[in-house]
Amino acid sequence: MKANPEYYDYWPYENRPKITWPGGAKVAFWVAPNIEFYELNPPKNPHRAAWPQPNPAVPGYSIRDYGNRVGHIRQMELLEKYGIRGSISLSTALCDHHPEIIQMSKERDWEFFSHGIYNTRYTYGMSEQQERDMIKDSMESIYRSTGQKCAGYLAPALSHSDNTIDLFAEVGSELFGNDGGIYTCDLFHDDQPTNIHTRSGKQFVSIPYSLEMNDTIAFVVNKIEPRRYGQMLKDNFDRLYQEGEESGTVMCIPTHNYQVSCPHRLKAFEEALDYITSHDDVWVATGREIAEYYRDNYFDMMQADIEKRVLNPFAGKPAEESK
Numbered sequence: 001m002k003a004n005p006e007y008y009d010y011w012p013y014e015n016r017p018k019i020t021w022p023g024g025a026k027v028a029f030w031v032a033p034n035i036e037f038y039e040l041n042p043p044k045n046p047h048r049a050a051w052p053q054p055n056p057a058v059p060g061y062s063i064r065d066y067g068n069r070v071g072h073i074r075q076m077e078l079l080e081k082y083g084i085r086g087s088i089s090l091s092t093a094l095c096d097h098h099p100e101i102i103q104m105s106k107e108r109d110w111e112f113f114s115h116g117i118y119n120t121r122y123t124y125g126m127s128e129q130q131e132r133d134m135i136k137d138s139m140e141s142i143y144r145s146t147g148q149k150c151a152g153y154l155a156p157a158l159s160h161s162d163n164t165i166d167l168f169a170e171v172g173s174e175l176f177g178n179d180g181g182i183y184t185c186d187l188f189h190d191d192q193p194t195n196i197h198t199r200s201g202k203q204f205v206s207i208p209y210s211l212e213m214n215d216t217i218a219f220v221v222n223k224i225e226p227r228r229y230g231q232m233l234k235d236n237f238d239r240l241y242q243e244g245e246e247s248g249t250v251m252c253i254p255t256h257n258y259q260v261s262c263p264h265r266l267k268a269f270e271e272a273l274d275y276i277t278s279h280d281d282v283w284v285a286t287g288r289e290i291a292e293y294y295r296d297n298y299f300d301m302m303q304a305d306i307e308k309r310v311l312n313p314f315a316g317k318p319a320e321e322s323k
Contacts, residue, residue: 005162005187006197007165007187007196007197007206008187008189008194008195008196008197008206009197009306009309009310010309010310011194011302011305011306011309012309013190013191013192016192016247016302016305017247017298017301017302017305018246018247018248019192019193019247019248019294019298020247020248021248021283021293022283022293023281023283024281025244025248025281025282025283026240026241026244026245026248026249026281026282027237027240027241027244027248027249027250027251027279027281027282027283028248028249028250028251028282028283028285028290028293029237029250029251029252029276029277029282029283029284029285030087030250030251030252030253030284030285030286030287030290031079031084031086031087031252031253031255031273032086032087032088032089032154032185032209032252032253032254032255032287033072033075033079033086033087033088033089033255033256033257034088034089034115034154034254034255034256034257035067035068035072035088035089035090035091035094035101035105035257036064036067036089036090036091036094036115036119036256037068037091037093037094037097037098037118037119038050038060038061038064038065038091038118038119038120039118039120039121040055040056040057040058040061041055041056042118042120042121043121045121045122045124045125046125047122047124047125048122048124048157048159050120051120063258064258066258067256067257067258067259067261068094068098068101068257068258070261071256071257071258071259071260071261071262072101072104072257072261073104074257074261074266075255075257075260075261076104076105076108078266078269078270078273079273080108081270082273082274082277083277083284084273084277084284085108085109085110085111085284085286086105086108086110086111086286087110087111087113087152087286087287087288088105088110088111088112088113089113089115089154089185089254090112090113090114090115090138090142091115091116091117091118091119091156092114092115092116092117092137092138092141092142092145093117093118095141095142095144095145096141099145102145102146106146110286111148111151111152111286111287111288112142112146112148112150113142113150113151113152113153113154113185113287113288114135114138114139114142114150114152114153114154114168115138115153115154115155115156116134116138116155116156116157117134117137117138117141117156118156119156119157120157121134121156122156122157122159123155123156123159123160123161123164124159124161126161128163128167131161131163131164131167132163132167132170132171135153135164135167135168135171136171136174136175138150139171139172139175139176139180139181140175143175143176149172149175149176149179149180150172150176150180150181151172151179151180151181151182151183151287151288151291151292152182152183152184152185152207152287152288152291153168153181153183153184153185153186154184154185154186154209155186158186160186164184164186165184165186165196165198165204166198166199166200168181168184169181169182169198169200169202169204170198170200170202173200173202181202181204182203182204182205182288182291182292182295183204183205183206183207183287183288183290183291184196184204184205184206184207185206185207185209185252185254185287186206186209187206188208188209188210188211189206190206190208191208191240191243191249191250192208192247192248192249192250193205193206193207193208193250193290193291193294193298194206194302195299195302195303195306203295203299205291205294205295205299207250207252207287207290207291207294208249208250208251208252209252209254210236210251210252210253210254211254212232212236213232213233213236213251213252213253213254214254214255215229215253215254215255215256215259215260215265215269216256216259218232219259219265220259226264226265226267226268226269227268229265229268229269230267230268230269230271230272231268233253233269233272233276234272234275234276236251237251237272237275237276241279241282244281250290251276252287253272255269
């Protein structure tokens, strides 16, 4: 049995080589709207039920349908107001079910990355070939509908397997070469991009996608009221901005168009966006832009530092601390 997932080495936050974002920004800021498609009556998965209610799960289905009918427009207009291009964590079935959402997002030059096909069909129980086929189908759907070579991945409903990262990196290379399959959002272990092991040896990056700032975790799991959520976003930013003075950090707000876009929650979210984007030294980016910038400018440097620390755990520490 593994002692840890083995996707990355232990690499302490302290004394890492400095990251400088474009323009000298302290924080790379991105918003990841999860735009998902849920089936009312999906195929049963013995490892996880799609709905907590017996069929038909009309309440759960209909609020998610509200997100695609109403909430998406509301959130899109708000992000556009603050100059934020969304990085869509996309259930690619949406390309067929709601192509108008894809078109509106394309017109605003949003990024599309894969969140599987349906958010009611999980990786749990899939063979490696089945998961490979699912990943490939989702990446091909994005390319066919948007012309984008899919760079990022978030497993459907966070149903990650031991093979997910390797498969996404490999399928991305097969389909799109160096432009496809370069980052994951499925690891929640850092506030900076980090190097990830792949069996193919491909340069692959994890970029921060904070579950604690995720609106579903805030509202549904932790039962936080909108005003408190808005303050949490500001507090999170303030700390990352402070630490970004020493080395660039990343802040992500993962959203859902049926959560943060509800009328009673939107004001607090807007106040947080206004606060964050009012700082000049913030790089408002997409997931792909952050991953590519880190890969092209820092991956090799960071890998050398990681390997040095693996061989000598005291490397990078002040002399008095290493005694």
